[in-house]
Amino acid sequence: MIRALIADDEALARRLIVEYLHAHGDISVAAECDNGLEAARLIGTLQPDLVFLDIQMPKLTGLEVLEATGRRHGVVFTTAYDQHALQAFDLHAVDYLLKPFSQARFDAALKRARALLSAPQAALEPLVTEAATRLERIVIRDREQIHIVPVEKIDYIEAQDDYVAIHAEGRSYLKNQRLSELEEKLDRRAFLRVHRSYLINLSCVQAIERSGKDNHVARLRGGASVPISRAGYERIREAM
Template sequence: MSAPLRALIVDDEELARRLVREYLRAHPDIEVAGESRNGLEAVADIEALAPDLIFLDIQMPKLSGLEVLEATERRSGVVFTTAFDEYAIKAFEMLAVDYLLKPFSQERFDEALARARKLVGRRAPALDRLLAQPVPKLERIVIRDRGHVHVVPVADIHYVEAEDDYIEIHTADRSFLKTQRLSDLEAQLDPRRFVRVHRSYLINIDKLKGLERTTKDSQVAVLANGRQIPVSRAGGERIRDCLGAK
């Protein structure tokens, strides 16, 4: 017999964790590697324990279940549990992501587990798509940087710069690296607040102090913290459209 599968139970409610633990008792080949009581703990536990399966609640303190995946870049062996989250459930249905709706029965749990079991260790493309979904009113961005999880409120962002295959998110006085495409982030942010001023730059329109013409054909955007950002011709038009629409 192969080594038992190791499961992590993530939920901020003790009774909810207890229920999953109880349902798992029917599956002796699965052992509970740990329990996490909030999103931050979950990020640490996923890194430390590398569980095969994660039972992941969505609405949690500190970080939501989706943000936990975002921060850890974990894309396999995830079974979502949620009591009610209209937005998430709609996304799950659309992308055929398996999830457990609380309260759920042992049978329903076993079904989800059977499906998850078959896919253990395999990257689930549906999760990639799920995390690339535009979030209604995205208010913060989760960034994992050298063992730390940073939560950056969207309102604090001055601008985002695209590097090769990652982006650099700049606030007034700090910057964070994240593996994501600029266009993906742009799609998640409110287009009335964030404007792509250049192929490699996205700025927060609330932090825009002014536009300066450097030569006849080129201009720069000056931000609240004094940073100057190159603006392409199309970018200049987008800024004007955005300001005009306000």
């Protein structure tokens, strides 16, 4: 049996997929959910073979669900997007079901999905990466928990080997990502590299203090101190 998960915030859309699946006796519905956060949790715990994933959902979008879970196979998008917005999906050759869709269109998408169940869908990676370039919040998976951190709430970000420690509102979150990768996705007018291991949110800076003959630190809201390199000092002087 193929185990499927249906993630859509519209109850009618979920019922329609269940109805269309009646024609496919080898597929069972493992779970249904109505928001992206629950979808990410259930994908992690249930490991379904097939996911019908709405693109626009509360709490997390469909693409954020893929980012949080690392899911790159057995995905069929369902959406009410208009044709203009779907150009990105056409460009990456990712199959999707545009609402309202018929049984015939559903069956065609399912036939394609069956062929891709065990193989990673290479087209999903650039699509998820492209969506992440419009970074307004960072999705962090920590075991069974998923944290959503709005970018404007971040005080600073610290490199720790292959991870980054994201410091926001008195808490720290570890994310498996390079600091340079994250830096490229953040607004450079708001976040500045002041040290090879640190990015700071300029709106959080309360003072720049000398800590030695040629060394400086940034004092941030909440009391954190971030070291500033010589090159970083020049950059922060220009920025502020």
